[in-house]
Amino acid sequence: MSSAPTMAGLPLLRERPVRAGERWVFSAGFNVGPALADTTRIDCEVPDLLRLARAGARVAVLAHQGSHRDGTARSLEYVAGHLGRVLGREVGYHPGSTGDGAVERALALRDGEVVLFGNTRHHAGEEAGDPELARRFALLGDLVAVGGFSKAHRAHASNTGILHHRPGWAADSLLAETAALAPWAGRAPGTRSVAVLGGVKPEKTLIGLRRLAETYDVVVPGGVVLTTLLRVLGHKVGRSELGSSPGKCAEAASRVLAGSRAEIHLPERVVVRGPGGDARTVDLADGVPADHAIVDFELPARTRETLRQLREHGGRALMAGTPSRWTDGFGAAARPLLDAFAGPGVRALLLGGDTVAELPWNGPVSGGGGSALQYLADGTCAVFDALRSQHSTGRTATP
Ligand SMILES: Nc1ncnc2c1ncn2[C@@H]1O[C@H](COP(=O)(O)OP(=O)(O)O)[C@@H](O)[C@H]1O
Ligand SMILES: O=C(OP(=O)(O)O)[C@H](O)COP(=O)(O)O
Known part of the structure; x- marks a missing residue:
């Protein structure tokens, strides 16, 4: 794990003079639900977008939300409305992101105009990094500003794929996100370090558990990380x-x-819920009934002691993934963890889209869940590698 990640070799948007009339694609990660419960992922792009628009650039914003695979990708009109409010200028919305209509809309952009195009995850090829889809996205502009830290660990058509066709620069939002993560990277000798993992995405186990177990003192697993560990240990998890x-x-x-x-x-002891929605707390030793699922857990004595020490002596803590089904009203694990995180000497961070949106927390957050874990683990992400590689070879193909 790198404790001093470097931005060396990365082409930076802040160092690229922007001229009126230039056609820019801005690659963003507006993976936020229509309730707009947490808008960090939209708001963080405001300074970069304003810099482009004020310089007279014609800006086509390409963002992902939800997933094509499970049918959760939606129209992003609600994001355009919010973006317009925070930018303080009108943001148009064009429902498509490829094809003649989208290209015509992009060619018709006026100097300083910002238009949000359709959700990139309406296309099956986005998450597969389909080169043909990347080529079609590239027709929306001549230059690419890469924001969207939340998808920096993904090699998708709209962030790394498009860089095969157009030169790209890292937006300041990426630099801000990575700089903000520094206190949680690597080991912190002499500092108590506690990592809480949860949620449902595999990265919490594949990156979070695996890598933070090397650099933190205590890992408190929740969500799928916990059920996976319990299953591996031979517990019945129903x-x-x-x-x-x-x-x-x-x-x-x-x-x-x-x-x-x-x-x-x-x-x-874990909280389990049955098919009828009834919940009760059971001893793990007795096993989870076959038709029940773990939805929450009681913090064991040694975690409560760790939290007491964290509160009393301070330390470093992060939470990646909601540890329990908070939105269904299960807070036995999350509540005391968040109370300790809010202690005066505790430097605590919450990361991930759902985690940050659903938990009551006013402290530091990262707009990336998997991407932040990846960055903490390796000091880089797929999108940084792609930007560096393109910058060093100077190669792009005509779309
Ligand atoms: N034991 C559990 N079983 C099912 N879902 C869970 C469990 N614990 C937490 N979750 C759910 O995980 C979701 C967050 O997961 P995830 O998408 O991985 O996090 P993030 O978007 O913050 O990276 C929460 O909405 C929460 O309800
Ligand atoms: O929500 C996201 O990741 P996160 O939940 O790990 O923060 C990103 O937008 C990436 O989305 P994905 O995990 O569907 O590729």
């Missing part, structure tokens, strides 16, 4: 959520259980 990559996650969890620097705090 119908508990195991996420989209149970096999790979089980492998990673086994390796961590075989030996890690961090103490992995597992609960003794």
Whole structure:
């Protein structure tokens, strides 16, 4: 794990003079639901977008939301409305992002105009990094500003794919996000370090558990990280959520259980919910009933002691992924963790889209979940590597 990630070799938007009339694609990550519960991922792009627009650039914004695979990708009109309000200028919306209509709309942009194009995840090829889709996205502009830290760890058509066709520069939003993560990177000798992992995405186990177990003192697993660990240890987990990559996650969890620097705090009692929605707390030793799922857990004594010490002596803490089903009213694990995180000497960070949107927290946040974990683990992400590589070779293909 790198404690001093470097931006060396990265082409920076702030160092690229912007001229009136230039056609820019701005690659963003507006993966925010229509309730706009947390708008960090939109608001963080405002300074870069304003710089482009004020210089007279013609800006086509390309963003992803939801997923094509599970049908959760929506029209982004609600994002255009919010973006217009925070930019203080009108932001148009064009529902498509490829094809003649989209290209015509992009060619008709006026100097200083910002238009949000359709959700890139309306296309199956976005998440697959389809080169043909990337080529079609590239027709919306001549130059690419790369923001969207939340998808920096993905090699998708709209962020790394498009760089095969157009020169790209890293937006200041990427630099701000990575700089803000520095206190949580690497080991922190002499500082108590506590990582809470949860949620449902496999990165929390594949990157978070695996890598933070090397650099933090205590890992408190929740969500799918917890159910995976319990299953690997031979507990019956009933119908508990195991996420989209149970096999790979089980492998990673086994390796961590075989030996890690961090103490992995597992609960003794978990809250389970049955098919009728009834919830109760059971001893893990008794197993989770076959038709029940773990939705929350009680913090074990040693975690409560760790939190007491954190509050009393300070330290460093992060939470990646909601540890329990908070939005269904289950807060037994999350509440005391957040209370301790808010302690005066505690430097605490919440990261991830859902985590930040749903939990009550006024402290530091990162707009990336998987991307932030990836960056903390490796000091880089797919999009930084793609930008560097393009910059060093200077190669782009005509779309
Ligand atoms: N035991 C659990 N079973 C199912 N879902 C869970 C469980 N614990 C937490 N979750 C859910 O995980 C979601 C957040 O997961 P994830 O998308 O991975 O986080 P983020 O978007 O913050 O990176 C929350 O909405 C929460 O309800
Ligand atoms: O929400 C996101 O990631 P996160 O939940 O890990 O913060 C990003 O927008 C990436 O989305 P994806 O995990 O569907 O590729």
